[in-house]
Amino acid sequence: MTAEPLPIASTQDGSYPRPQIVRSHWADLTGTWDFAIGAPGSRPSAVDFDRTIVVPFPPESAASGLGEQGMLHSVWYRRAFGPTELEAAGWTDAGGRVLLHFGAVDWEATVWVNGITVAMHRGGQSPFTADITHALRPGASNEIVVHAVDDPEDVSILRGKQDWRDQPHAIWYSRTTGIWQPVWLEAVPETAITSLTWSSDIPTAGVELEVELTGALDDDTWLSVELTHDGELLSETRTRVLSRFETVRMRLPRQTNGQQHEELLWSPEHPTLIDATVRVQTRRGTDAVASYLGIRSVAASGSAFLLNDRPVKVRAVLAQNYWPESHLAAPGAGALRREVELIRDLGFNTARVHQKAEDPRFLYWADRLGLMVWAETASAYAFDRRAASNLLSEWTSLVARDISHPSVIVWVPLNESWGVQHIAHDERQRALSRSVADLTRALDGTRPVISNDGWEHTRSDIWTIHDYEADPTVITRRYADAAALDAMIAGFGPAGRRISVDGDRSSKPVMLTEFGGVSLRARNGTDWGYSTAENPEEFGERVCALIRAVDAAAPLSGFCYTQLTDTGQETNGLLYEDRTPKVEVAAIRAAVRGEPSP
Numbered sequence: 001m002t003a004e005p006l007p008i009a010s011t012q013d014g015s016y017p018r019p020q021i022v023r024s025h026w027a028d029l030t031g032t033w034d035f036a037i038g039a040p041g042s043r044p045s046a047v048d049f050d051r052t053i054v055v056p057f058p059p060e061s062a063a064s065g066l067g068e069q070g071m072l073h074s075v076w077y078r079r080a081f082g083p084t085e086l087e088a089a090g091w092t093d094a095g096g097r098v099l100l101h102f103g104a105v106d107w108e109a110t111v112w113v114n115g116i117t118v119a120m121h122r123g124g125q126s127p128f129t130a131d132i133t134h135a136l137r138p139g140a141s142n143e144i145v146v147h148a149v150d151d152p153e154d155v156s157i158l159r160g161k162q163d164w165r166d167q168p169h170a171i172w173y174s175r176t177t178g179i180w181q182p183v184w185l186e187a188v189p190e191t192a193i194t195s196l197t198w199s200s201d202i203p204t205a206g207v208e209l210e211v212e213l214t215g216a217l218d219d220d221t222w223l224s225v226e227l228t229h230d231g232e233l234l235s236e237t238r239t240r241v242l243s244r245f246e247t248v249r250m251r252l253p254r255q256t257n258g259q260q261h262e263e264l265l266w267s268p269e270h271p272t273l274i275d276a277t278v279r280v281q282t283r284r285g286t287d288a289v290a291s292y293l294g295i296r297s298v299a300a301s302g303s304a305f306l307l308n309d310r311p312v313k314v315r316a317v318l319a320q321n322y323w324p325e326s327h328l329a330a331p332g333a334g335a336l337r338r339e340v341e342l343i344r345d346l347g348f349n350t351a352r353v354h355q356k357a358e359d360p361r362f363l364y365w366a367d368r369l370g371l372m373v374w375a376e377t378a379s380a381y382a383f384d385r386r387a388a389s390n391l392l393s394e395w396t397s398l399v400a401r402d403i404s405h406p407s408v409i410v411w412v413p414l415n416e417s418w419g420v421q422h423i424a425h426d427e428r429q430r431a432l433s434r435s436v437a438d439l440t441r442a443l444d445g446t447r448p449v450i451s452n453d454g455w456e457h458t459r460s461d462i463w464t465i466h467d468y469e470a471d472p473t474v475i476t477r478r479y480a481d482a483a484a485l486d487a488m489i490a491g492f493g494p495a496g497r498r499i500s501v502d503g504d505r506s507s508k509p510v511m512l513t514e515f516g517g518v519s520l521r522a523r524n525g526t527d528w529g530y531s532t533a534e535n536p537e538e539f540g541e542r543v544c545a546l547i548r549a550v551d552a553a554a555p556l557s558g559f560c561y562t563q564l565t566d567t568g569q570e571t572n573g574l575l576y577e578d579r580t581p582k583v584e585v586a587a588i589r590a591a592v593r594g595e596p597s598p
Helices: 083-088 333-345 360-369 385-402 427-443 472-479 482-490 536-551 585-593
Strands: 031-037 051-055 074-081 097-102 108-113 116-122 128-131 142-149 183-188 192-201 206-214 222-229 232-240 245-251 274-282 285-293 298-301 304-307 314-319 350-353 372-376 408-412 463-466 510-516 518-520 531-533 558-562
Touching: 051 074, 074 083, 083 183, 097 108, 097 116, 108 128, 116 128, 116 385, 192 274, 192 285, 206 222, 206 274, 222 245, 232 245, 314 333, 314 372, 314 510, 333 360, 350 558, 360 372, 360 385, 372 385, 385 427, 472 482, 472 536, 510 536, 518 536, 531 536, 536 558, 536 585
Parallel strands: 314 350, 314 558, 350 372, 372 408, 463 510, 510 558, 518 531
Antiparallel strands: 031 051, 031 074, 074 142, 097 128, 097 183, 108 116, 108 142, 192 206, 206 245, 222 232, 222 274, 274 285, 298 304
């Protein structure tokens, strides 16, 4: 491995796939791969790779070069790499290991290198890594083959908005099969850093880092950590390593000054990031990574949602993060930054990324530019043992992946009883909802958890309600009156569903987390929305009136408007699917922020 200066993690360009574990070398393997459809039971040598695909775009998308519209149960990928890619990854003949990373492959993946099985993974949104050192031919060409199985009719896997019909309908979209996030190579020493988990405590001015290592430890293994901000050294430590799992606790002396402690806190208005350099050193070499963290706290306290111990109103937009040319995959790294910028330009301080665990590079830009994020997962459609196991396994991996991002303020493992359709009547389904919420708290005790967004809550930290009423006066009547809202929480919501199914009536923040959904009629009646405006002027008036009615409801501590962009036939976005606005951005921004109309 060649040693070069590390990049500054908080100011990277957003292309590196793991923005909080950045090394100085990596080799991007996206681009043109050989491709084949079918042959689910074959070995790589028996597959006829009769076409090509542009990775990481799903074969169903135009960006992949294929645009396949059928039901793809089984797909194959093949790519060669050699000394050029290994050098770019930082590998030399001096030793060390080579890792092959996948951001996400939907849904079950098997990976071979030079005919040797190096990885098997289940979970369409979660990352995985293969150590391929033993399979390499260092001075020659090497071959990667990936087999992805994704049965469109299997409703027990986490599908989210992927349609089970031949053509997209209502709120469901074209399917995503196979590789849909980056693939890359990275060389590391024999003993290397696998994961970093950051947390902070504002009252004690403390930062905690959990480090996981791979490889052998010798009796002279050391871990060092440096924290800096704008070139100023804030804290540093050096610790003897005795196990593969180490926890380091540090203090930031500058933050102990009560009159200045807020200077280092992260918020949407001041997205301050602390840079970190983490090194593990053995007699055989050193592994170094750049990282970053944000110091902030979030909590649900009484009827208030707190950021850094102060009430903040969540002004969110529902973001499907789906692009017409590339589907669930972003068209490029720059599109993820642009999505964050668009949300902020419209006046929102939060994005609810819906039925999808988004690419970590989106979270990087949310961290850096100042956007709070509700972290959600795709849902299964069925309730059975397989669906429960799939949810718990994949969700655990996603929480571990995203836990260190300061922008993530809430965890949402279930939405609108998807996959637990009879939760009001079935104790097993209530048990799953409680279990996944409690599991989330066990994995991360620093953020609120919403057990089932929209209705039929079990042990939620926030009461969330979905209401697509089109009349602003009705919205005002329902949510401006605290007594009427309390009665709703104790009984049934606008969709005819109980708000709580476990008898909980405690005081919590209340948020209207889906509303609006106004469609602009533009395609001869083929559009879909919860209500329809006939022209842009009517659209703008109705959207702004609904947002202002919700914003004026004092008992609500937050809201989430549906939705950011048009998505396929669902044309209820504030923006068209190409991300151009339907009405003046300034008018939407003023309504979202509760300011006078421009």
